[in-house]
Amino acid sequence: MEAALRNVANLLVARGVARRKEVAIRAAMGGGKLRLLRERLMESFLLSSAGGAAGLLLAYGAVQWLVHLREGMSRVDAIHIDGAVAAFTVGLILLCALFAGLVASLSTNDKQLLTALQDSARGSSAGHAHTRLRKSLLAAEVGLTVVLLVAAGLLLKSYERLRSVNMGCMTQNVLTMRIGLPEARYKTPGPGPANFLDTLLERVRALPGVEAAGFVEAVPGQGYWEDSSFNIVEHPPLPQGKGFFAINRWADPKYFAAMGIPLLRGRSFDPSLRLDKANEIVISDSFAKQYFPGEEPLGKHLHTNNKDYTIVGIVGDTRYVIGAEPLPIKYFSLASGEQSSGTLVIRSSRDVEALAMPVQRAVSELDHDLPVSDVLTMDQLLGKSTLDESFNATLLVGFAALSLLLAAVGMFGVLSYIVAQRTGEIGIRIALGAQRDQLLGTVLLDGLRPALLGLVLGLAGSVAVVRLIRSMLYETQPLDPAVFVGVAVTLLLVAATACLIPAWRASRLDPMQALRTE
Numbered sequence: 001m002e003a004a005l006r007n008v009a010n011l012l013v014a015r016g017v018a019r020r021k022e023v024a025i026r027a028a029m030g031g032g033k034l035r036l037l038r039e040r041l042m043e044s045f046l047l048s049s050a051g052g053a054a055g056l057l058l059a060y061g062a063v064q065w066l067v068h069l070r071e072g073m074s075r076v077d078a079i080h081i082d083g084a085v086a087a088f089t090v091g092l093i094l095l096c097a098l099f100a101g102l103v104a105s106l107s108t109n110d111k112q113l114l115t116a117l118q119d120s121a122r123g124s125s126a127g128h129a130h131t132r133l134r135k136s137l138l139a140a141e142v143g144l145t146v147v148l149l150v151a152a153g154l155l156l157k158s159y160e161r162l163r164s165v166n167m168g169c170m171t172q173n174v175l176t177m178r179i180g181l182p183e184a185r186y187k188t189p190g191p192g193p194a195n196f197l198d199t200l201l202e203r204v205r206a207l208p209g210v211e212a213a214g215f216v217e218a219v220p221g222q223g224y225w226e227d228s229s230f231n232i233v234e235h236p237p238l239p240q241g242k243g244f245f246a247i248n249r250w251a252d253p254k255y256f257a258a259m260g261i262p263l264l265r266g267r268s269f270d271p272s273l274r275l276d277k278a279n280e281i282v283i284s285d286s287f288a289k290q291y292f293p294g295e296e297p298l299g300k301h302l303h304t305n306n307k308d309y310t311i312v313g314i315v316g317d318t319r320y321v322i323g324a325e326p327l328p329i330k331y332f333s334l335a336s337g338e339q340s341s342g343t344l345v346i347r348s349s350r351d352v353e354a355l356a357m358p359v360q361r362a363v364s365e366l367d368h369d370l371p372v373s374d375v376l377t378m379d380q381l382l383g384k385s386t387l388d389e390s391f392n393a394t395l396l397v398g399f400a401a402l403s404l405l406l407a408a409v410g411m412f413g414v415l416s417y418i419v420a421q422r423t424g425e426i427g428i429r430i431a432l433g434a435q436r437d438q439l440l441g442t443v444l445l446d447g448l449r450p451a452l453l454g455l456v457l458g459l460a461g462s463v464a465v466v467r468l469i470r471s472m473l474y475e476t477q478p479l480d481p482a483v484f485v486g487v488a489v490t491l492l493l494v495a496a497t498a499c500l501i502p503a504w505r506a507s508r509l510d511p512m513q514a515l516r517t518e
Contacts, residue, residue, distance in 0.1 A: 045097040052093035056086070066391070138410050139454040145403040146458020146491060147465050152400035153483040154466060155393040158476040162386055165474075167220045168318035168326065170260035171378040175352040176219055178374040179363065180341035191275060194337040196366065200344070201252060203362045209348050209355055214255030215334060217248070217342040220318035221382050225249075230304035230330070232291065246287055246328040247320060250339035256282075256315050258345050266298045266313035269333040278336040281309035286317045287328035302330065322382050323474050343374075352377060392472065404491070407454075408498040415447035416502040440507035447499030448492075455491055459484060 060081055067079055179200075186192040197215050204213045218225045229243035238244075253269040255261075269280050281302055288297045302309050309332070317326035332338070346355055356375050363372055376384065383390070429439060466478040 041097065045094075048093050048097040052089060052096075056081075056089055059089075066395075135414065135450040138407075138414050139450040139457065141410055142407050142451050142454025142491070142495070143457035143461060145400070145407045146455055146487060147462050148396070148400040148403050149487040149491065150459075150462040150466060150483060151469060152393070152396040153487055154469065154473060154476055154478065154480060155389075155396055157480065157483060158473040159386070159389050159393040161476060162323050162389060162474045163382070165319070165322055167322065167382070168261060168316050169220050169378075170347065171382060173348050173350070173352045174259065174378040175346045175348070175355055175359070176222075176343050176374070176376055176378060176381055177356070177359065177372050178341070178343055179370065179372055181370070183340070185367075186340050188340040189275075189336065189338040191337055193340040194274065194335050197252065197334055200363060200366055201254075203366075204344070204346060204359055207355065207358050207362065209350055210346055211349055212254065212258035212347045214252055214258035214345050215342055216251040216255045216259075216345065217339055218320075219259065219343050219345060219378070219381070220320065221322050221378070221385055222320075222343065224320050228304050230302045233301035233303055233308060244291060246283075246330050248332065249329055250332045250334050250336075250342065251282075252334045255345070258347050260347075261318060262316040264314045264316060266311075268313055269335065270312075271335065273333065274335050275337050278333040279307065279309050280312045280333055282313040282315055282331040283311055284315055284317050284326070284329040284331075286326050287330060288314050290328055304330070322385055389472075389474075404494060408494050411447060411451060411495055411498040412502065414450075415443070415499050416505075418446070419443060419502045419506045436507040440503050443503040443506045444496070444499050447503060448495055451491065451495035451499075455488060458491075459488065462487075 063079060063081055181188075181193050181196060186196060201213055201215060204210060224247065227245050227247050229245050231238060231243055251269075253271050256263055256268055264285055266282075268282060269278070273280065283297060291297075292300070297311050297314060300311050302311065315331070318329070319326055320329075344359070346352065346359060348355055360372050360375070363370055374381075430436070462484070463479065470478050
């Protein structure tokens with residue numbers, strides 16, 4: 001909106017310069033300042049209204065596209081254009097019309113009108129004051145575009161780093177699906193859940209193309225879910241009401257191999273231990289470092305869930321959500337029959353999504369009424385969990401790209417108008433022997449000056465603004481040098497491209513044709 005506003009103001013200022021003799025004659029014949037101002041404002045209002053109506057229609061289409069693209073994003077149903085948004089848009093249109101009209105009107109004073117009457121029709125040209133005004137508006141537009149570009153670059157880099165974070169497990173060619181056993185048919189705790197899951201895993205592992213399969217309460221990136229307190233039996237007892245806490249996960253013995261979670265020391269669960277005898281526990285590396293500093297955890301005992309468990313293995317850390325630091329986790333055996341819902345994971349060396357239907361058929365063969373939900377690859381699951389971050393980055397990148405386009409159009413328009421106003425001067429220079437290449441550089445540099453000023457102002461403003469989005473960045477510094485340099489280079493390339501065409505036209509002018517305009 002800001003870039004469009006400044007472009008409209010620049011357009012009206014340019015039109016005002018071109019029509020200043022007409023305005024001067026009308027004023028000399030008794031045209032009142034108020035009436036002339038009203039006409040300028042009406043013209044500005046019509047331009048802003050047409051652009052605002054088109055923008056509102058485009059915004060409606062863009063919102064529908066975004067909602068369809070991000071169906072899984074939180075509170076996506078709240079994203080729509082309602083009466084409040086429409087009223088806000090109308091208010092912005094009126095503000096744009098008022099600002100652009102006033103800038104165009106106030107840029108011409110009585111002294112300039114008198115000068116316009118004294119000038120010949122052929123000799124009138126844009127004054128330095130008008131040129132400075134247009135360049136100042138353009139510099140401000142470029143500066144705010146730079147701020148948007150820097151913020152967009154930081155969010156985009158943050159999102160890329162978030163998606164590339166090491167989850168502590170395999171994410172390629174891994175399929176996941178949620179399964180929940182109804183309490184009415186599978187009493188928990190009891191042998192029902194354990195027997196069903198054992199049978200299911202045997203059938204899934206026998207399917208062609210399946211390299212490994214496992215079952216766990218929640219895979220990495222699927223959320224926190226639950227925790228419980230515990231005490232270390234071999235350590236001194238804690239004060240009454242005190243205890244340690246760690247995340248709980250129920251898993252089958254082959255889950256760690258299926259997900260590629262490394263077994264650092266010890267072993268996985270003994271599959272021969274069932275129900276009440278399944279008293280083994282596996283802990284994560286961060287659990288061992290936090291609660292057993294300087295000692296060997298294997299063979300020690302944890303008292304949790306009203307039962308003593310023996311630590312038999314230590315596995316690598318995983319992240320319960322993408323971007324969060326790994327927390328201590330304790331894994332219980334599915335053979336205890338205490339867990340009736342969780343996530344089935346299937347790993348394959350080929351297209352793992354092709355295994356979705358065969359695996360669901362295997363579930364249906366055991367219990368045709370059992371629902372299967374959230375059939376996603378690990379990449380899709382992690383992508384779904386970062387929809388909000390992706391939306392923020394995409395939206396700001398879109399705004400920044402649109403602002404950059406408007407700034408380029410503004411630079412092209414301003415320099416084209418300046419060149420048109422200086423046609424006679426340029427023709428005289430060429431006729432007197434000015435080199436065309438030198439003239440090209442002079443005009444190009446004249447167009448790049450407001451872009452360079454806007455770039456400096458924008459980079460300085462970005463230093464202050466980006467600190468406001470520090471909390472939205474993941475492993476990305478607000479003053480990231482690569483982002484700032486990339487924005488500066490991009491802006492200069494776009495500015496040079498926008499200014500090159502009118503500068504080239506100026507350097508190719510036919511001096512005789514140019515002099516005839518005088």
